[in-house]
Amino acid sequence: MTVHCKSKNDDLGFHTIMFGQSYVFSFKPIVFPIFIATLFFCSFTWPQDPNLHYLDVYDAKNDDCRDCSWKINVDGGCLNGECRSFNKNIQLMDARA
Template sequence: MHASALIFGNALVIVLILSFCTSVHSDDVHASIKNRLGNGKNITLHCQSKDDDLGEQNVGDGSEFGWDFSVNVWGSTLFYCDMGWDDVPQFHFDAYSFDRDFARCDTQCSWLVAGEGMYGLNGQTGFWEFAYHWSS
């Protein structure tokens, strides 16, 4: 009887761990960066994570660049980008950081680049929130 209780206890722990991992690991997330600078201004964009380099992209005015990824079970997924154009030659930001974006982005993590700064879409509220101001 004692051995069966131990086996049951171990099985319960395994089930709890697996359910935790499943709750941390989400389905695919789609990240996108929309160029809304206007006046025909293109953005040079280079995004990457520790494991994936998405290469340098040229995002035309009115266009966007996006990619899909899965959040890892450790909750440490991070995609960061460097971008620039005539007015802002270099800007670095985190396009997806698990700590900041797991609840806010859920399955869609969208950014909008505008003349005054950058906005992030809050998936919980449906509103674009001002996130970064270009330094002058």
């Protein structure tokens, strides 16, 4: 699997992850006096399916984990037992970059 994670301010680059391996990154949330604005999203591709699959992996408005550990598969991702499908609106994802 190839993973590419980024936020509006940080592009973490492309990483190839083999089955059973992990990819780890850390960041400090952007905090404004009124709100927290950090959003990280990732795209995923597999050799058998080169289409981009997008997933919000951290949204400060909705996620309160300090150590977010996702498990990704071809259908989406699971965080702490809550599974989400990949985002369907690719234009929205491109606009975030």
